[in-house]
Each structure stands twice: as structure tokens, then as C-alpha cells.
Amino acid sequence: MNKPLIIVTGTNGQLGWSLQKLLAAYNQYNFLFVTREQLDLSKPETIAAFIQQHQPKYFINCAAYTAVDKAETEQELALQINATSVGEMAKVCAAIGAFFITISTDYVFDGNGTSPYKTNHPTNPINYYGYSKWLGEKLALENNPETIIIRTSWVYSEHGNNFVKTMLRLMKERTAINVVSDQIGCPTYAPDLAKAIMQIVEQLPDNKHSGIYHFSNTGNISWHTFAATIKEFAEFSCTVNAIPTSAFPTPAKRPVYSVMDTTAIAKDFSITITDWKESLKICIDNLMHV
Numbered sequence: 001m002n003k004p005l006i007i008v009t010g011t012n013g014q015l016g017w018s019l020q021k022l023l024a025a026y027n028q029y030n031f032l033f034v035t036r037e038q039l040d041l042s043k044p045e046t047i048a049a050f051i052q053q054h055q056p057k058y059f060i061n062c063a064a065y066t067a068v069d070k071a072e073t074e075q076e077l078a079l080q081i082n083a084t085s086v087g088e089m090a091k092v093c094a095a096i097g098a099f100f101i102t103i104s105t106d107y108v109f110d111g112n113g114t115s116p117y118k119t120n121h122p123t124n125p126i127n128y129y130g131y132s133k134w135l136g137e138k139l140a141l142e143n144n145p146e147t148i149i150i151r152t153s154w155v156y157s158e159h160g161n162n163f164v165k166t167m168l169r170l171m172k173e174r175t176a177i178n179v180v181s182d183q184i185g186c187p188t189y190a191p192d193l194a195k196a197i198m199q200i201v202e203q204l205p206d207n208k209h210s211g212i213y214h215f216s217n218t219g220n221i222s223w224h225t226f227a228a229t230i231k232e233f234a235e236f237s238c239t240v241n242a243i244p245t246s247a248f249p250t251p252a253k254r255p256v257y258s259v260m261d262t263t264a265i266a267k268d269f270s271i272t273i274t275d276w277k278e279s280l281k282i283c284i285d286n287l288m289h290v
């Protein structure tokens with residue numbers, strides 16, 4: 001019997017890369033890791049033919065327009081990739097009976113909360129990137145109510161561009177750095193999210209849960225605490241100064257509070273979520289010993 005096919009987009013991104021690392025542990029499936037060259041999500045009209053040609057049983061969309069500040073000016077492109085194409089992938093998956101999993105963001109909230117956001121907390125995107133992801137969620141659920149949407153935050157890994165790698169580089173180059181201390185959230189180690197996604201895939205179709213979920217590591221911290229812990233684990237001597245957001249203006253607004261409540265994904269899919277410090281330690285150890 002043919003093994004069921006899992007298509008993964010965003011192959012060269014942090015999450016796509018983390019899913020590739022799991023390939024060997026899941027040999028009951030065939031995987032097709034897709035690059036932008038094979039399926040360009042800025043061309044939604046090409047999606048149907050691609051999916052119909054390959055007939056996946058599962059489609060995991062890790063690709064996205066993730067340039068948060070640039071999205072303020074490249075609005076049309078962000079919308080094509082994060083909204084129109086997500087709606088289209090969801091629709092085609094529904095038509096061929098494939099499970100569709102896509103990733104969204106804490107930026108669908110306005111960041112004014114004071115306790116962890118539940119999955120049904122009212123959305124109010126904080127910036128244009130957040131709006132494009134929010135519209136993607138909406139179109140996906142309209143076109144395919146069985147869609148599983150996983151909102152995540154502060155993603156980092158050994159691969160790609162992220163806060164952890166930027167901090168390590170700056171801490172090596174400088175004697176002091178400034179990091180904002182008045183934005184609270186929770187980091188997500190991409191390999192932990194990749195594992196959670198595969199745990200979900202393994203439970204389909206028996207597990208009937210679908211809709212919106214939240215996933216990050218557990219805990220809540222400021223970017224400054226995150227940086228200070230990176231410094232501690234990497235054993236650098238650089239001074240990490242705390243600064244307010246007002247001292248670090250960015251084109252796109254950032255949330256003051258973006259901690260998400262992850263109890264629904266833990267409960268509905270029996271997923272154990274690791275503490276942020278534990279996962280950060282693994283990532284730093286891997287990065288320091290390459």
C-alpha cells in the first residue's frame with residue numbers, strides 16, 4: 001500500500017527546516033518538502049493544479065510572508081501569500097479530502113491583554129502582517145472548516161533568521177546591547193512546534209478536533225529577559241541593557257502583551273509543552289557547538 005503523502009511548504013524557513021529534521025522518525029509517511037520555486041504562494045492561481053497533481057493526504061503550510069515591518073508597505077504581496085493563498089490551499093485540500101494545517105500568529109491580537117489569550121479571545125490585528133494572517137485564518141476556515149490553524153509567537157531555531165541568532169551575533173561583536181523590556185510574550189522553539197504538528201498529524205483522522213489553536217513554549221518573559229538568558233546560556237560577558245519600546249521605533253507596531261494560552265492544543269491533542277528555558281538551552285547548546 002502507498003504511504004500517505006505529506007506536503008510541507010516553507011521548506012527553507014525555520015519551521016519547514018525543523019519538520020525536515022523529523023523525517024526519519026516518521027517513515028510511515030512520504031514527505032514532499034516544497035520550496036518557493038516549486039510553489040510560489042504569490043501566485044494563488046497555481047495552487048490548485050499543484051495540489052491536485054500530488055494528491056497529498058496532509059498539507060502543512062509553513063510558508064508565509066514573514067517580513068513584519070516590510071508588510072506595512074508591501075501590503076498586496078503579504079495579502080496574496082498570507083491570505084488569498086491560504087484560503088486557496090484550504091479550499092483545494094477540502095476538495096480532495098486532504099487535511100490542511102496552517103500557521104498563524106499572536107499578531108492577530110492587539111497586544112493590550114493582561115492574561116494569556118485563549119483561542120476565542122477577540123482578534124484585532126496589531127499591524128498589517130497580523131491583518132494578512134488574520135484574513136488567511138478567516139478564508140481558510142470559510143473554505144475548509146476542518147482546517148487546523150496553529151497560532152504561534154517569537155519563533156526561533158538553529159536555522160534561519162531569528163532573535164536568538166541575532167543576539168548571539170551582537171553579543172559576540174559588542175560590549176553592550178539594548179533590548180526592549182516592556183513587551184511580554186513567549187518564545188517558540190521551532191523544533192518543538194514541528195513535533196507538535198507531527199503529533200497532530202498522527203492523530204488524524206481519528207481525532208476530530210480542528211479550528212484555531214495556540215502553541216508556544218510555556219512561560220512568559222520580556223525580550224530583555226530572553227536576551228539576558230541567551231547571554232547566560234552562551235556565557236558571554238556583553239552587558240544587556242533594558243530599554244523601553246519608545247527607544248526602538250519600528251515601522252510595524254509590536255504588542256505589549258502577547259502571551260497565548262496553550263491549554264487547548266495540550267488537551268485536545270495530548271501534547272506536552274516544554275518550558276521556554278529548557279528549549280532555549282538546547283538551541284544555544286546546538287548553536288555553540290557547531
Ligand SMILES: NC(=O)c1ccc[n+]([C@@H]2O[C@H](COP(=O)([O-])OP(=O)(O)OC[C@H]3O[C@@H](n4cnc5c(N)ncnc54)[C@H](OP(=O)(O)O)[C@@H]3O)[C@@H](O)[C@H]2O)c1
Pocket residue numbers: 009010011012013014015016035036037039040041042043061062063064065066081103104105106133151152153154155156160161
Ligand atoms: N518567525 C516568527 O517569529 C513567527 C511568529 C509568529 C508566527 N509565525 C508564523 O510561523 C510560520 C513559520 O514561520 P518561520 O519562522 O518558519 O518563517 P520563515 O523562517 O520566515 O520562513 C518562511 C518561509 O516561507 C517561504 N515563502 C515566503 N514567500 C513565499 C512565497 N511567495 N511562496 C512560497 N514560499 C514562500 C520562505 O521561502 P524562502 O526560503 O524562499 O524565502 C520561507 O521558506 C509562518 O506562518 C509565520 O507567519 C512566525
